[in-house]
Amino acid sequence: MHQLLTIEDLKVYYPVYGSIASRILGKPTAYVKAVDGVSLAIGRGEWVSVVGESGSGKTTLAKAIVGLLKPTAGTILFDGIDVARLSRRDWRRRGLRRRIQLVQQDPLESLDPMMPVGEQIREALEANGVARGGEARRKALEALEDVGLTPPEEMYKRRPRQLSGGQRQRVAIARALALEPDLIVADEPVSMIDVSLRASILDLLDKARRRGTSVLMITHDIATAWIYSDRIAVMYLGKIVEEGSSNSVARDPRHPYTAALVTSVPSLASRKPPKWPVEGEVPSGLRIPGGCRFHPRCPLATSECKEREPAETVENGGRRYRCIHPLPPGGVWKPPRRG
């Protein structure tokens, strides 16, 4: 498949100034390795979800892709252009802003509270040279209608506070879609939305995907990712620990972390707590554990895991993972007994 976006060995480190002297001298005492060597590709019309807990670096990854952060190292090839190296002005000049759109988590924070929402769509169209004047207005109305905000003339005039949370996120998506982007990066697009409305919001993105727009969704919810994505990448502490087709990752995980995420999904079918809970929280990106970075929380960890960082194993069919003791295929893995 022709890849639209290819990320190679991407690193985003945040400098930490531990002392006043280090700040004055501009010499960081340490780095938070938020994204620490990520490679990922997205094809045209493909939906890839990056799944992980908070602190896994997934939002940093999203921000680097849309050009809000300068990567420390690595490349982000978008349609042949290395966008990791572009200045903010070049992003606009090359028309990349229109082609890569961001949908943020909290629409109340990402829309201007003082401006009618229709105007916000219209100005995005005008700024990117998609349409101007009356035509831009007409297109903005269409965009509102497309995401189910009717009557569009009425919705056009509303300010974000006069809309519900779900409607606001529809506006944010309408603005992104109106520009007919090649790639939509959606950072937790439904985590602030009522559970009952989530599917209807994600369906809007799915509709765009079926017309050929690629979607990169950042989420902590592996169940949602499984339903909508072609592929899932599981991220832990700045690295992708497992990646593959949505079904293979969610139904037949190799990495114990993926398995833990899968079993933590509550189900109405069985009234039981997760069988294989992962204890504790993601360690700080300042002190990444040596060896396999998941070993302090892994129920299968051995002494080898503490010493050796697992290399990437690639299976037939393209699934890859980083684990020394991968779970057996077939989804028949059992949680180990402790103690």
Next chain:
Amino acid sequence: MAKQAILARPGGLMVTAGLSIILFYVALAVLAPILAPYGPTEVSVPKELAGRPQPPSPEHPFGTNELGYDVLSRIVWGSRVVVQVVALSAVLSMAVGVPLGLVSGYYGGPVDRVLSLVMDSVYAFPGILLAIAVASVLGPSVGNAAISLMVVYVPTYFRMVRARVLELKARPLMESLWTAGLPDHWIILKHILPNVAPTILVVFGLASADAILTEAGLSFFGLVVVYPEADWGLDLYYGKNWLLSGAWWLTLFPGLAITSFAAGFALLGEGLARMMGEERWS
């Protein structure tokens, strides 16, 4: 949000009271020729009474001064000077302070550092001293007084606007505007300015209240107009000589005019701040 009666909202009473006071004095200034019972330098008492201040009486509710000028009329005429100086200085300070604050806060970098340093140094001066220093160099006139006040209040607008821009810049809104592909000047004019506007209004109220007091100080030292032109601060200066002789009306009434006008702006600023406090986004 539902439209509420202005009085029912927090700070609504303060805003209404402040605006009424301000409008009262503006009307006084505009309509001075109609409202003032006498001219500002008209000898309005019989010759035999001139030479000594005369206490308030039915014909002269605020009394007269030693030259026989009617104190009430001089307050009415004097409002023209204060209103002009304060309005002009507010426009000038805003015209300089707001754009600089927007640009400095938005772009940051070395320009921001230098501008902030300069503004902070000016801000560190006591306002009245700075205004007197500038005005004594420029010489007494309404225009020069406005320029002196501008020097004092530009940093106030600059600092408040810049701080608000920095606050906005840290919000996800800015990321969404950048990724929507809007050019910088567009973001500043169409998104940052409208979101900063309420802050500018609050600063306008509070800075103008302060400016009235500073203007009174300038005019007290004869740095705005020259006697016998009518001006509140100047009348205070000449009135103070008669305080020990018991002629309290020469200082009390101009003094009340100054403080009440300043209070009007202070009420407006404080009231607006309370109103915004409630409506600030989440």
